Amino acid sequence: MNDLVVRFEHIVKVFSEGTHREVRAVDDFSLSVARGQLVTLLGPSGCGKTTTLRILAGFESATSGSVYIEDRCVNDIPPQKRETSMVFQSYGLFPHMTVYENVAYGLKVKHVPKAQIKRQVAEVLSLVGLEGLERRSVGQLSGGQQQRVALCRAIVTKPKVLLFDEPLSNLDAKLRKGTREQIRRLQQELGITSIYVTHDQAEAMSISDAIAVMNVGRLQQLGTAEEIYSRPANRFVADFIGEANFLPARIIEVGDGRVTIRIFETEITVEQDSTNFSPNEEVEAVVRPEAVDVIEVDQGDVNAEILFSHYTGSVVLYALKLPDGSRMEVQVANPKERGLLPVGARVGLRLHRKSIHLLKKEL
């Protein structure tokens, strides 16, 4: 059974002002979302996330390519007939209506009987702890409450797809974590297929079944949080998700599901799909700052000198100079155990074998 609820196929969106100026906001973007999944579009600001979402909702039309909702091509279907619901960055609540009227709006449009509207609205409001606020005007609510009203309004109509455009960006940091858990819990309980847009990688990683990393309008990688962090598809993804050192390495030998490289003066065997690599090839090794041990000089894979240390309590971050003059960042957890190393100290570094990830060299 093909249970894909949403399918983007080769979507291109060009904004043109007349014939002379254009912006390629989305570029050959393809993605499928299975029923009940929450997929996040993650990428830096201006990379085309919102535009992609709006193409699905029907507020923009793609320049080329197709969008399917439950196997129906919706390219020419106006937004009101797509059965998608959007939670907007600015919430987009109807300011002249009460909480009740806001949430009931979509049901009224569908001519649901009054008694049923009443029941459904009460039900959904109690899911997010807003019972009793029905008669309030939305202007009297706090930001967090407004956000939840927007969420209720979007889910009460049982849309085929629920869309979120940076729904937490107007909340303060404390509220964000709680609200994001609430969104995830509701989404899973109700089994609503969702697409979630954010530029915050922590938010994306904690909430999603899968993450689609975007840059300059293109899909860079689709995967679980674990996959995009530990097996980034390219330099952009490795850099955008968390911190990364890119170390030059050369391939010595290619085996089945393993690759042996020479990095610094050491030979290391890395577990990784080897089909794309060939012996003698120059590659880049992605080494996360936390995947390195700082040990005695001459004991590790390479020696380095501490240039700078940044102590935050739980971890200490060292910037180090490698023998070839390049720079590397290493993070040491629980620094109390080993003591803080002074700037200028010479140390040895040992890379965690399993955490090394190889990338083809990008031109």
Add this chain to the structure above:
Amino acid sequence: MRLSSYRRELQNEIKRLIHDPVLLSIVVVIFALLIIFIIFPLVKVVQFSLWPGGKFDPKYFLNFFRKTYYWRPLINSMIVGSLVSLFGTIVAFIFAYGITRTDIPGKGIFRLIAVMPIVSPPFLIALAAILLLGNHGVITDALRLNWDIYGLPGLVLTETMAYFPIAFMILEGVLAKIDPSIEEAALDMGASKLRTFLTVTLPLAIPGIASAMLLVFIRSLEDFGNPVVIQGNFQVLTVAAYHAVTGMYNMPLGATLAIFMLLPTLMIFIVQKYYVARRSYITVTGKPSGVGLKSTEPHVKYPVLALMIFLSGVILLMYGVVLFGSFTKIWGIDNTLTIQNYLYVFKVGGQYVLDTIQIALIATPIGGVLSILIAYLVVRKRFIGRGAMEFISMLNFAVPGVVVGIGYILAFNTPPLRLSGTALIIILVFIFRRMPVGIRDGIAQLQQIDPSIEEASSSLGAGFFRTFTRVTLPLVAPAFLSGLVYIFVRCMTAISAVVFVVSASWQLLTVALLYEVDQANLAAAAAYGYVIIAIVLTAIVFMRFVVERLFQKGFSPIARE
């Protein structure tokens, strides 16, 4: 590659429009209306001028350069326009400067007086000038003067008083936006007050001043009410065209004069919109604020105050003398007080009062809804021809009323759209004349509303119509109602375009007023004037009450033009 993605977008737009039948039909209907009631009359004007009798014959057009009768009125209009533009802007600047840049007392009252002429029939001022300075004028008699107010002096005086408020509203906005700290910086560097004014304040206000001058010039050029009362032998273009059409039934002549009225106004309008208005955003920076106004030096403050008191006195005197005149038996001959003029207005003109109110009450909501609908389409929807829709619907901003009036009688005198003599043609004139201001204000309103509110509605399943009526309209309601008052006021006070389309069966108060002036029945004319003012004020007060009760929001019926 570039062209192809552009063309693709275009194709997509067409497809989307076809798949949204409600939007499509609304767009088609609006375009049909715009073409029939804005473009078509203008085409007719050109046609009658260049193709009189069906064949191309530029005789009338070329006569313009040959015959004094043709070009003299244009020259006269230009002279009046230039002087009015100059004096009107100076008066306006004094008021605007006094109100925004000094600490004189009574700013609210001065402001009220300065905008009074906007809500009254413009030619009431001309009537006042005659009552004061005419043959039997109060001042003429008191000083035993022997002069003639008719002609250039009367025109310049009345139009200056009638149109400086437009300049005032622009300059007030511009001066209020000049950050006082910029002036203070100049003062800190040792510049004198005068030097600061000349080297800082004035240059910053220049684009605003230019805008104001150009708009007042256009207003003067297209003014019909004042000249028809007071021009004497100094024939201006609007009145010449009026006489050609209604007096001589010479349509090609009227149409040709209309074209020569249209060309300069269009040109100035374009210069104002695309050159001056653009520059003004660059030069005036800083936030509006009232600080730095605390101490105005006496030698600046008192002359400004004195001028403002004098000018306000003149305006109040003008309104006062019309009020007084409306209660006299026979102006200048028998000044005993009586209410017979008002009885006369309600006996002879009772039907006019009813007709006018009825027509205004029909035109106002239609014009209002149409304006906001077009504004909504232009701001929120993307469809083919959106730019054209905006342009055409705003075109009447630049088209003088007389040209519209002539266009309407030329266009709607014959089948298939034979409308002359009906109330409908008057209603149509009102609607399409007032739409540009409504649209512009509607656009400004809508741009302040977060588009995701409307998008939320449509993503929840609401179609175009429901979203517009349940979400958009309620959100713009306060401004919308204020806009309705503006249209209503304009309907009650308009003359230039409608004077061509009124008929025996449908007469308007303004036209009746003009008739009484023509008959030298000044007291009755004055009474008509105050009946109009009373209706207008009632409407404003009523709407203010409604808006403040309903929305607890501010109310400003006087739109900037």
